[in-house]
Amino acid sequence: MRVKIIAVLVGLAWLAGVATAQAPAGKPVANLAQVMRGILFPNSNILFDVQSSDPETFGKKEAGGGASASFSGIYTGWQVVENAALAIDESAQLITVPGRLCMNGRPVPVDRADWKKYVVELKAAAQKMYKAAQSKNREAASDATNDVAGACENCHIVYREPPNGGPRCTP
Secondary structure (H helix, E strand, O other): OHHHHHHHHHHHHHHHHHHHOOOOOOOOOOOHHHHHHHHHHHHHHHHHHHHOOOHHHOOOOOOOOHHHHHHOOOOOOHHHHHHHHHHHHHHHHHOOOOOOEOOOOOEOOOOOHHHHHHHHHHHHHHHHHHHHHHHOOHHHHHHHHHHHHHHHHHHHHHHHOOOOOOOOOOO
């Protein structure tokens, strides 16, 4: 009986250690503009390409040298669209990390209700696009790009191009 109790206590102590042994979040490295330019901009444009191009042609092998040509053709077709939608979905978390700064040095307004709403809209649009890409339904995917564009525009109207002409990242 005593052995069982000790084993349970050791197990609980181990579980508590695992639960608290998470890697520290750390300070964000990129500013908001860099996250937008490096992740959201290129991936949203892949999604928008669905409106005018057949996703089955995406990612075909390119001729020439360099990383773009070397790594082209690894992911192709609808998987390119799925990956772009997932990148946008995951990046929604990145733009809510406390401590991230805007390009102008101001903090990203992660605590504001409207910012949180825009992030939720972005995630929902990305998830809708991902489901459309999984179904390989070009019409549904093309329709879903409207949600992606709308989510981006709703936030950009307030934070990228403030109506009062003030600095970015301020409503």
